[in-house]
């Protein structure tokens with residue numbers, strides 16, 4: 590995939606997520622891996638309304654998340670996308686500001702446990718895996734700190750990371766797989782929140 594094709598795909602996916610209310614305001618960011626040697630990603634530009642991106646609202650970044658061309662600033666979280674693409678060998682990473690993972694992390698700061706749920710299959714796991722633990726890390730404005738925390742808890746079988754009081758990162762081989770996993774994980778976390786009585790504001794107090 591070249592940068593123009595990636596721009597089209599990222600704009601379309603962003604509009605889709607925004608319509609679901611998962612990229613409110615200017616929140617969230619998406620990336621696709623363009624190449625691995627050297628690592629190159631196309632990532633959404635920073636600070637834009639992700640519901641109305643055009644194919645040119647993307648930036649090519651390197652291993653560090655630094656821009657290699659263009660004049661738009663890349664997402665402030667581009668370095669974490671690059672880290673996930675490298676460590677998890679992801680072809681696409683989606684970062685969404687869904688409410689369900691943030692509420693789930695509030696109750697489960699050591700990781701969110703999922704088990705015996707059919708929807709786990711849509712998250713890339715077997716429905717009857719003994720225990721799937723989605724890692725939770727504290728929020729930080731420093732992408733190196735977030736990246737180190739991600740890598741410390743990385744399990745190749747679990748394609749997601751929840752950042753407390755912030756949002757969720759989900760990845761896959763391509764944007765479609767990352768989207769499917771993000772949709773299924775959101776359902777799973779809403780289920781957990783409901784079971785734990787945390788599905789309504791104040792319910793976890």
Ligand SMILES: CSCCC(=O)C(=O)COP(=O)(O)O
Pocket residue numbers: 614615616617618633634635636637663664665666684
């Ligand atoms: C209101 S969004 C705050 C920044 C953030 O968390 C985010 O996901 C969007 O940042 P970007 O630089 O990619 O626009």
Ligand SMILES: [Zn+2]
Pocket residue numbers: 616617618666684686755756
């Ligand atoms: Zn964010």
